[in-house]
Amino acid sequence: MSESKEEKLDVIHHLLDxxxxxxxxxxxxxxxxxxxxxxxxxxxxxxxxxxxxxIAAGLMLIIFPIVCRQKSLVPTGLRNFFEAILVFIRDDIVYSNMDKEDGKKYLPYLWTLFFFIFFCNLLGLVPFAATATGNIAVTATLALISFLFVHISGIMKNGLVTYLKSIVPHVPLAIWPLLLIVEIMGHIIKPFALAVRLFANMTAGHVLIPVFLSFIVSLTGGLPAYVGYPVGILPLFMAIAITLLEVLIAMIQAYIFTFLTAVFMGMALHPDH
Known part of the structure; x- marks a missing residue:
């Protein structure tokens, strides 16, 4: 196989940063x-x-000021779409994991986090573009920012000493050192899981799409057109199906990242619960 042919079948190149x-x-x-x-x-x-x-940040800076300018009581068009998502995040993610007083303080961050991840995920579906959330460095940075928000919010709410005491529940002194290690590992694993989950899900779909497309070239190479076209239809439909599924996954992964951040933040704000 020639070098140019190998480049056409390369399914990893578009994932490289x-x-x-x-x-x-x-x-x-x-x-x-x-x-x-x-x-x-x-x-x-x-x-x-x-x-x-x-580009994702620029879209947010352009879209949301336009949406906020609409003053009608009944939202329509673009405002109707985004307001439904904003209200869902506020009521079912933020307020369900922390009280309204605390929720109002951290709602702007969680809104921003959701839409930034969502827009980055969607931009990855644009041909010849790239998926920023398919880069572990990007997802790790987002997880680190959420990690800082979680613990800083807990310290601001409860005080440093009270918050540190709440890391390990009231247990017999003999097992307290063991639980301390377990709890510290848990706090470290949480942002790691956030980063890896988002990275793995966004990378997997973007690997499958070019793989199925490459099957068209592999299966139909050297075949006459009346045989090659029917053979190539199935991989093409599979690639289209994966692409449509990726649109849904783009929102689901943004939701999961935001939801778990809100859950961890609520646990830090109210450790007694």
């Missing part, structure tokens, strides 16, 4: 920013994932 945007035979290399700081010059390469995150 590179500075090159490749659209068929056209390619563009994203620039590298040079940031002077304290006498040193630091380079910040603009990769496809960085670009997708900027």
């Amino acid at each position: 590179t500075q090159t945007i490749q659209i068929f035979d056209w390619s563009y290399t994203l620039p590298t920013l040079e940031i002077p700081l304290m006498g040193e010059v630091y380079t910040l390469p603009i990769t496809k994932n960085v670009l997708m995150m900027w």
Whole structure:
């Protein structure tokens, strides 16, 4: 098989975070920013994932001010779509895991977290784009931010000493050291699970789509058209089905990440419960 043929069947290339945007035979290399700081010059390469995150943030900055300008009592159009999601997050995710007083403080963060992940997930379905949430560094950073929000909110609500005491429940002194280790490991594993879950789910779907598309080339190569076309239909339909499923998964994964963050935050705010 020639080198060009191998490149066409490459199902991993579009998952790599590179500075090159490749659209068929056209390619563009994203620039590298040079940031002077304290006498040193630091380079910040603009990769496809960085670009997708900027686009996701830009969409949020454009869409939500437009939605907020609508003053009618009955929401319509774009506002109706987003308001339904915003209310669902507020009532069924935030207020169900913490009281309204605390929920109002952290609702903006949880709204932002949901839509940022959701938009990044959807942008990954755009042909020749990239899935920022398919990068473990991105999901780990989001998990770390949520981890800080969880513990800082607990400390602000209960005080540092009370919060630290609440990490281990009231147990006999003999097993207290063992439970301390278990609880600390649990607090470390929670953000790790958030990061890996989002990364794995977004990567898996984006691997399956090009795999099924590559089956079309593999199965129909060398076959006459009247045989190749019927053979290639099944992999094509499977790729379309996975793509439609990815749209649903994009929202589900954003929901799960936001929901678990709210759950962990509610546990930190009210450790006695």
